[in-house]
Amino acid sequence: MSQTEPQVRAAEPGWFNSDSFLSGLRRVSIICGGYGSGKTEVAVNLAVRLVEGGRVVSIADLDIVNLYFRSREVRQQMRSYGISVLIPGENLVNADLPIVLPEIRGALEESPGHVILDLGGDPVGARVMRSLSGALKPSDYTGFIVLNSRRPRTGTVDGARQIVDEIENTSGIAVTDIIANSHLIEETDASVIDEGIRLAEEVGRASSRRVALVTVERRMLSRFDAKACRYPVLVLDRLLLKPWEPSNWLGKHRINI
Secondary structure, three states: OOOOOOOOOOOOOOEEOOHHHHHOOOOEEEEEEOOOOOHHHHHHHHHHHHHHOOOOEEEEEEOOOOOOOOHHHHHHHHHHOOOEEEOOOHHHOOOOOOOOOHHHHHHHHHOOOEEEEEEOOHHHHHHHHHHOHHHOOHHHEEEEEEEOOOOHHHOOHHHHHHHHHHHHHHHOOOOOEEEEOOOEOEOOOHHHHHHHHHHHHHHHHHHOOEEEEEEEEHHHHHOOOHHHOOOOEEEEOOOOOOOOOOHHHOOOOOOOO
């Protein structure tokens, strides 16, 4: 297999109940969330799953906040799946300035495939989107907020709504959909996932946003009934680690950093 051919894992589940989600997916997915929400893990897994389904996918790393969990850290491995990774030039790859490449704006305006924007955490990280928001019509994109009930600022309805409002005001984009991604890393259990779904529903009712997706780490499939979930389920393989974390924390399909 060449480096540019997708590494398809058709025999293993990557989605459950996903028909409605995939059929309604707009050309651009903007993934944002509070610091530590797990939004980059969601973004890179979504990219891999879409490629597995036969879609042409680009992912743009706009995270200028988090020094560790950034999609650029696995850029070579993402490219091996056939995913186009849009980041600053190699000499600027570790820069934390809001550098926006013309290629990113061009992908937003005219890419024939699906574009995923991995936006920085919290309003500070979302500010880089302000310079790009004019390149998008509301009908072009879906703004996803990754909601983790186990993070301090998003553990309540009011806290989550405040984060969403701040991101919208800073970035100039509309956040319309919620991704429930509650976890405690290796200590996650089914009750944490259920808790996250309940919070997402409460935030959705309070702010007129829909719960679009629930994430479940692959190892949790034996303890959480993804088929019975009332929302589409994206199965996560842990693809990112902090430098000090042991590699055995990763899922079966590790991407080495």
